[in-house]
Amino acid sequence: MANQIPSSFLGLPVELIYRILDNLDNLTLVYSIRDVCIRLNMITDTYNRYQTLTILGLSGIEMGALGAQYLGDALRNNKTLTTLQLSSNPIRDEGAQHLADGLQNNKTLTTLYLTFNKIGDKGAHHLADALRINTALTQLYLTKNEIEDLGAEHLAGALRNNTMKKRITAIIVVQIVLQLVYLSPSIATQPIFNDQDSSKRSFHSPYAESIRIDEVVTHLNELQRIATAANGTRAFNTPGFNHTVDYLTNYLSANTNFKITKSIFPIKYFALENNPIFLSSIDGKITNHTYSKNRFQAEFLEVAFSTSISFHHFVPITVIPNFGCSNTDWLVANPAPASRVALVKRGECAFTDKGILATNYNVTGLLLYNDGTSSDRRSPIFESLGQNNVLPALFLSFDLGERLSNAARNPSVNVSVLFNISIVDEKPIPVANICADTPTGDPTQTILIGSHTDSVSTGPGINDNGSGTAANLAFAVALARIFRTFNYAKYKYRIRFCWWGAEEVGVLGSNFHVANAQNSTVVGERIADYLAYLNFDMLGSPNFIFGIYDGRTIRNNNPPSAIPGSNKISALFRDWFIQHYLPWDFSDFDGRSDYSPFLAAGVAAGGLVSGLDGIKSQEQRDRYEKFLGPGLSGLAGVIHDPCYHKACDTIQNINLFCLENMVQAAAYTIETLARLPDLKGWLYPLNETQYLNV
Structure with a gap:
């Protein structure tokens, strides 16, 4: 933030300064222009944009403690802002202290969103001190931080001692006031699975906690680099796809001790001889x-x-x-x-x-x-x-x-x-699947985690499906890393991570894999050796939903043996979102991704999807706002990924807040399945599968 304004600037006519202010963003207007000198304050006081700037949305911009300090300084004398949206910014305790300092003297701010900001007990203490003095703030959102008992005690004390009793009920404090979990009528009246053990289940996941979002983003940046160098695409039969496969193979080889297998399968060459x-x-x-x-x-x-x-x-x-x-x-x-x-x-x-x-x-x-x-x-x-x-x-x-x-x-x-x-008659094209197996665990009881690696020809495919590709790579490397620690027990089951080729032209890679497994007699390679398949295809859509594949929507032309386990997997994902006070939606198994051949083979399946070309409803938008605040609720009437299958599906198309939570939910579910003592009996209970086959 500048400390001095040149005298030549201060001597400009007011109308010209207005023109300059027109080109500044709201953040700069709030904390860089104000309080520099008396004349500039007088000018901004009469500037229409500043007068009407009551809501400042800064969610998910990676603001740290320094940015919070600037905002805290601005809040001391700001008289226009009523709502400040700072969700999903790692301001931590230091940033919370700066904001608290500014809040003590602020008289206009009524709503402050600080969800997902990594604020701990120390930051909660500073905010509590501000609440004892501040008389304007009526809504403070602190869910999904790192506040424990001590921080909650400070906040509770501030609420008890605050004289504005009418506003206490509006304060939302993590782990103090439980947010209501939304259930739509259809979901409420048709329970997907009544898990009697869910109340006993721990949602603490050392495996999930070992995965950092910056690792996933590193992989996404590499996929973007690959696409940029390859004419903007990673579609099969392009250098972009081949380099993606090389990157995955090399990274797995360097960072895991897993058994890596590359399977080549032929795809018919398709090209027009002339225009149809x-x-x-x-x-x-x-x-x-x-x-x-x-x-x-x-x-x-x-x-x-x-x-x-x-x-x-x-x-x-x-x-x-x-x-x-x-x-x-x-x-x-x-x-x-x-x-x-x-x-x-x-x-x-x-x-x-x-x-x-x-x-x-x-x-x-x-x-x-x-x-x-x-x-x-x-x-x-x-x-x-x-x-x-x-x-x-x-x-x-x-x-x-x-x-x-x-x-x-x-x-x-x-x-x-x-x-x-008229189609060109050419030789088939070789395309690769990659799989990486844990060296331990029963190969006749395998949990398979899959994502497709290819994009469409019209874009780089960073959300579809770079997000799933990168997440799956992070899952594999994190598991190899945590298996090397002394205090983390190996899983009873083999975990297989796979990256499928040519999904975008007909789910071909996973179909090839399943067809081979159905014909194989090799132990560990047979379809009967697969207990569950988890699919991760699009995890960072900008207008996201937290979508969970719904076992109840499995088509009746699939073997019924897959249904009970698929329902239970859906419930595992759902329970994670409920436990973390996050909204969620069920998505149909509509056959548009790599789970399709596994369900057709009778394997229980599940997964997550952040939305592709479906439209976010007003009901969804309102429900997401209740949980996340307006800065993260998205837009009603707009498709979940406006860059779906387009050239704009770049690294800028990724919603990091969505991606991070999807990665955490996925890792938790992988670990939970892998720790069940009898996964086969849990997924394929004899009484339920017999009933379904009647």
Whole structure:
């Protein structure tokens, strides 16, 4: 903070100083401009932005004790601020002292958010001293700090002695007033799992505590560097993907004693020989639709692993009701889909599922189209039907799909299409999975932790799924490190960490692994040797939810043996968020990530996801604000990751507050499962699986 202002600046006309102030951020306006000299104070007093600056949001900006000192100095004489949001900043005890000094004389601040600031007993003592004097503050949020009994005692004493009795109930003190846990009606009336032992379970996790968020961020920065050097992508069959695999392999080799295995599997090469052609005919009116590599200018795009086709005549279409995710949708379609081109809207299940059903009903071709649920879901998108697909397919914009759908629903209107797709015939591409096994633990009872390593071709994929990749690497290295200590007992079960390739083009890496396991007779490599699979795909979305995969949403075409254990894993994650006074949401097992082949093989699964292209509801936003404050509650009506599958999915797209809590919840759950004396019996209770198979 400057101590002197040049006289030439002070001599400027007020209007010009206003212009200068217009270019300053709120933080600078509050603590760098004020109290420099009398004239500058007089000018800022009449400056509209300063007069109306009542809420200052500074959550999650990595502010330390020095920044807190500047703010504390500003608070002494500030007369405008009523709310200060400082959640998720490591100001610690020293920073709390500086803020407390400023609060003693402040007369206007009524609400202060200090959650997740690593404040301990000493900082709580300073804040308590300020509360004895301050008469304005009515809401102080201190959850998720490091305040123990002594700090709580200081705060309780300040509340008892404060004469403003009416405000005591508004003070929220960690471990003193328990925040209410929100349950939606559907969750409250349909318990996922009644865990009678949860009240006895310890939520202390030495393994989780050994993982530092800066280790995860170091890996994310390296993935960003790799993508930047490789044309902005880490998609399979690019240098960015290959260098990601090399980084993981080298880091694991240097920092663990785990058995590292690289498995190479072939993927069909997919590339267009020339631009596809798509024409529609509505009652004889033919339209030639626009193809472009820029999806925002295109009416349609190719679908990865489409087959080649050259229609010699127009083929009638049939609209598949709902989202084409069940046999019922295809059976009730009118006209019947056989020998027609099926038109299917995005949603509810994976595109590969839609493709499999379309094949089963003998369609001539498949047209997928976007759902238009938000402004960025109107254009066509680059998607995949998986390398086992045998259908010609295109992806249409929402507007084009709706136009064809509406016309085809009128039985008096004839709607048909013609398209030509020509695919290059090349050799398959080798792609790698990596797995790292603990040297101890029963290999016939394995807990598998997985994340996919590839991005889409259009971006670096730092949230999707650099966040899961980096977290999984941190999990593995932390476990190797803590196993080397004398006072941490090894697990009964083998832990296997895997990084899957080619998830973005049809969940191919994990499917390859599961298919091999189903055919293997090698002990430790059979599908029967897997007790549980945990999936971590997108853990740092900017408009995040704390999403937990919900065992109740497992599709009925999966073996029922996986359901009881999946429900229990979901409950473990849920209980961690409840215990830590954090909001949470259940997310569907919709088949869009690497848990899918494990569930299909009957393996209990679970995991976390911070949200991808779903929209945060007003209810979610309000509920998250109750727990976290407005600075961390996000935006209603906006998708969870606005940079999902885009070039802007960079290191700046990561919400560190979300990422850190997801990492902690994941590590706690890994350790809890690994410490259960009979994990197999817990996940696959004979009475429950027999009942489900009736």
